[in-house]
Amino acid sequence: IYLNQAGNQPRERDYAYVGSFYAFAVWIGLGVLNIGDWLGKSLNKTTAAGLATVLCLLAVPVVMAQQEWDDHDRSKKVLSRDLAKDYLESCAPNAVLFTFGDNDTYPLWYAQEVEGIRPDIRVINYSLLGIDWYINELRYKVNQSAPIDVIWTAEQIEGGKRDYALYRPKPNIPEDRYYDLYDLMKNYVGSDDPTKMEDRENGLLSTFPVRKFSVPVDKNLVLANKTVNATDSVVNELRFELPKPSLLKNDMAVLNIIAATKFTRPIYFTNPSVDLGFDQFLRRDGLSYRLVPVQNSRVNADWMKEKALNVFAAGNANLKGVYFDEENRRHLNSIRSAYADLAIELANTGKKEEARKVLEKVDKMMSEENFAYGMVSRGNMHNRNSLMFLEACYMADAKGLIEKVAAAVKKDLQQQIKYYNTLTGIKAENMEDEKRMAESYVEGMERMKTIYNPAISIPGKLMAPRDTVK
Structure with missing residues (x-):
């Protein structure tokens, strides 16, 4: 009836109601004319028209307030803010927090920018990582959050460059071992060498020859910066296998940040289902999930x-x-x-x-x-x-x-x-x-x-x- 979208809609999309707005506005106009005609029986037309307009202008907000004020009082409804605070307070200092979509991200930005909650955390919207300007913004300090190394230069991701990368195995590159993620992203996926790319109608497309990646782990570092606990079984390197045959620019940006950071900075996700192969290394730290070099570590209880x-x-x-x-x-x-x-x-x-x-x-x-x-x-x-x-x-x-x-x-x-x-x-x-x-x-x-x-x-x-x- 109201043209609104069905299903999982976190917020009402008012622009879908435009047709009903027009219809309702027509009836409002007809109502004003009717009141004007009614008043015109005892007053002159000019006075009746003016009085009808004034009465309707007053009546509409008064009736709306009387009927709907209690239903629309949201002064106590602070779940968005509290949820954002919970996500932010789940993170260690100077953390990177990946979110998924606008509805997850806006409350976090509000909490940081308006209420000053945890301005040391860099909130990164995964959905926007497919855009070059958004990735470039990560190179700068924001509030108390330090710049982020994204490996590639602005020229390497400009416009449609590296929007997409395909898995293309090479006969001379064995697939039964794990390859350093930083080296692979910087020197292979980030390379403009035609032998490392695939020729398409619209130009050369980036590729990656393997799906098994590794990130080195400095055990002394991760213990010192409290990425892990003293009782944890820390792996020598974080090994994971990509579950899909292609990568979007969003995915590559996430992998670049992980590869460049090497656990020198906390990395968190608001959702543990990232679909990049390292879910088994995500540990619940409150409402957020932290990337740790410990396999199947469920909850950081302390x-x-x-x-x-x-x-x-x-x-x-x-x-x-x-x-x-x-x-x-x-x-x-x-x-x-x-x-x-x-x-x-x-x-x-x-x-x-x-x-x-x-x-x-x-x-x-x-x-x-x-x-x-x-x-x-x-x-x-x-x-x-x-x-x-x-x-x-x-x-x-x-x-x-x-x-x-x-x-x-x-x-x-x-x-x-x-x-x-x-x-x-x-x-x-x-x-x-x-x-x-x-x-x-x-x-x-x-x-x-x-x-x-x-x-x-x-x-x-x-x-x-x-x-x-x-």
Whole structure:
């Protein structure tokens, strides 16, 4: 009806409403004429027209305020700012933080430029890294953030140069070993040598001959600058394999920055699914994920615990009357999942009391009225995340929370199943997957209860703990 885009829209796109704006404006004009005619029965036409205009000018904002003021009061709705603060405060000093898209980036820029939160961090929007001028801006100091080495010169990336690079193996270059990323990006992908490029109709295209890369690791350096902890198993070099046969300029810029930095500066991502092959080296440090030379290091518990208990905020989700729409709830789920990850890590290392404190903290940050544990959502992702949180509660032996979360999730799932059972015909067929999923989650809750029964020794976990919210 309103021409607005369906699906995952983080914000309303007002320009899609233009047709309805015109129609509404026509009716406003007709209304003014009607009031003018009505007043014209007892007043002269000039006075009636003027009075009708004044009355409508006053009536429209007054009625709008009277009807809509409470619905549009966002003075307590600060989730964007708090989420930006949480991402920034998750990072070590002088860090580089990669974001993905405008909606992730704008709150971070606001927090830095307006509220002065962590101006030492360089926020880099991955979506803009495909543009030469944006890459060139990284060469300069911004606020308290030092310049960044992007390897290539401005001339090498000017305009459409190196917008794209293709994997083209060479017979004389073995593919069964790992190649230094810096050397490869600087002297091969960045080369204008025709023998290292592919001739296309529109000119020469950059190529890369291998998909296995490495970044050297100075163990003394990464220990000294606290990239890793003393108990970590640090690799001699960060080895990864590119999962795709081509690279966009965005991808190459990220790889260049990693290759040039060599762990002298912290590098973080707001999302662990980067699709460049080094996901196994991303460790959760709060809400952000840090690139570390430690394989499959899930959570930096000691770093994150202090932030989780004393720094992170959740947009007044504990206050009555603050509304959180679907997109807001997705981010609240990210915060809750981060706390669950931390609690699981603490419980796994025998720190159950600390794990309970973490879970109780995030429980108080979000009221049931604003953000219930049990809630229907697309793909039932909300309940899935709540089940992961429930497992963390079991692992931490948080009895009160176990009862609270389990009751809420089970009630919602049972309501869903009851509704699906009322459907018939094509509607029942269309919702069969959702019904099976809800039933499997109910069964999973029963298995979880058995697995974590102290009287029964059954090792194992049911829910994937890592970043279930994308």
